[in-house]
Amino acid sequence: MAKSLRMSPQTLLVLERFVEQPRVWRYGYDLSRETGLKSGTLYPILMRLAKFHLLETRWVTMTDGVPPRHTYRLTPSGAELARSQQSATRSVAGVRRIALFGGKA
């Protein structure tokens, strides 16, 4: 199922944020600020990740009449995919570096 998910640079950016603290629940606005993605770009990515069960969601009730907030964190399969994507990206970057500069991956 995860094979059908398009790994755009923006999706990788979001996954990277989650991988840093895989067990922590994150808010949409915080992710937007950290990745620099606008709401119109970020939320479709979150929706797709949740649709493929790579992300779990929950509502957090707030006090003082502030509306509840939606929070997100990676599922175990999401964390696995995010890590594999991260290492694949690194290896691709390494291959490129070797090809260009003759260094080690």
Added chain:
Amino acid sequence: MSSGSFARRLATFLLEWAISFAPGDTIEWGNAVLGELHQVDGDWSALLWAIGGASMLLKHALVAIVFPGRNHPLSTSRNLFRQGGIVRKTAIYGTTACIVAFLLFLFAPVFRVAVHVSLAQWPPLFHVSPFDRLGPDPRLEALKRKAIQKRDGEALAFAAVHTRDQSESVQLAEEAVRLNPGLTWVYGVVAVDWSFFPQVERWTSALQTFDPENALPHLIAAERIDIEQIENRKTPRNASEESSEWKKAMAAAFQSPKLDTYSKQLEDLNRTVLLRYQINDPFLISTDHLWYRVPSYTAADSSRYAELLLEDGKSREDQGDRRSAFEHYSTVVRFTQTLGENGGFPMARCLRDAFQRLGSLSVKEGNSQQAELYSFLANTADSAGKEESFAVRTQLDSREVSHWNALLARASGVALLLSGTVLLLCVVSLVVRRRSLRLAALQPSGMTLAFSFAGAVTALFSSILLYISYRPYAEITQRFIHTGDNTGLADLSRFLAFTRIPLGAGGFFGKYLSVERFAFYFWCSVAGLCVLVLMLCISRFLIRPNARAANKVG
């Protein structure tokens, strides 16, 4: 964070509005964006946040309309987009209502005539003259048959005037005059339209006998001689090369006390026959007011002959024969005034010159008062000519209401055809996909429904526009046919003349794009579109199945 600022309130409103449209599976995400809105620092940042979220929700809503079955689990409270949901039902009812309203429009005779008028722009694209129709007019054909059966001279004369086939027109006119010699004037109208045919000489003599004071038969004769000269490549380069036959015809025209183009008789004939045979066709009562009803070479012929007379008068004046010179100049003045509205303005310069010569002749004779009068008349002729020339240019520049109404009628006609095609394609695709003609089985997909709805709304809207733009001219037509009141007939003629120009050629969109060039671009576009459709068909039915078969084998 001030929750009460205008931008923040607008942001909240925008998101809530977008959530109300969102499909079931995205409502939760809409609320997520809304929940975060309260955390966004800065009012304008909050508005940008809301715009981003709202655009995402609306995109999903649009996708849900176009592809209703595509993976949109629905919330129980919001069943807007499911099969039989509010939007779908509204679209189906709306499409049906628009089609029914359009069909009701078709019951109105005025609307049917308006549709007929809006189609007049197509013949030029099929290399038919803009003043012709595509093929024979069935109503005119039926009228001809009835007229021959009943031996109705007036109806035959009517058919002769409106038939767009020269030999048939000539034959019908001869038969009409044979049945009713009082209709000999029809020769004048038909000969002005065609000018060059074997019977024209006989016709001009018959016209001269019928109406001896009229300049028209002489002008027709002069036109025939001119055309003959052009066909034999003997076009005169100066006055000395003009043929004596042509000079004789023009001299007779200049000596004639009147010029009658039989417009009044033609109007009466049109009215009588349309009433008698119950025909409601505005094209059959319009007269070409833009081009008068004189032979096409009249202005050129008259100017050439007037210059010849002025030159001859000058040489006689130099020889001392003032009386003869005076007669020459007076003839030019008299004939130009006879022409009047029938194409007189191109002769304004000749008229001015004639008055000036008459003025100088009066000075030579010591009559200063008369010289002043001629000088005044020369100036008046000059300014009147300029004014009339400006009026004609304005007509051709199309700045009138009739032009805008014609533009609206032509645009509505094109929109009607396009929407009709879209609706037909929708029905065909629906029947082909469902393989059934039963109404219950015809469940349209979201895409088909969207196209049908757009087609039906466009059809209804363009029908209303067409009806509104044509209605005043329908009234002019009816008033003329039933009461003989010809007020507005010139407007009707201009309107109909403009409706014969294809939308995009001349006038509004491409002021300087000729009909011929437009026809070329039109057919290039059609050919391009056909190639595109062919490529799509090849890709869909030949290449893809092969690729699929190859994948299966692989």
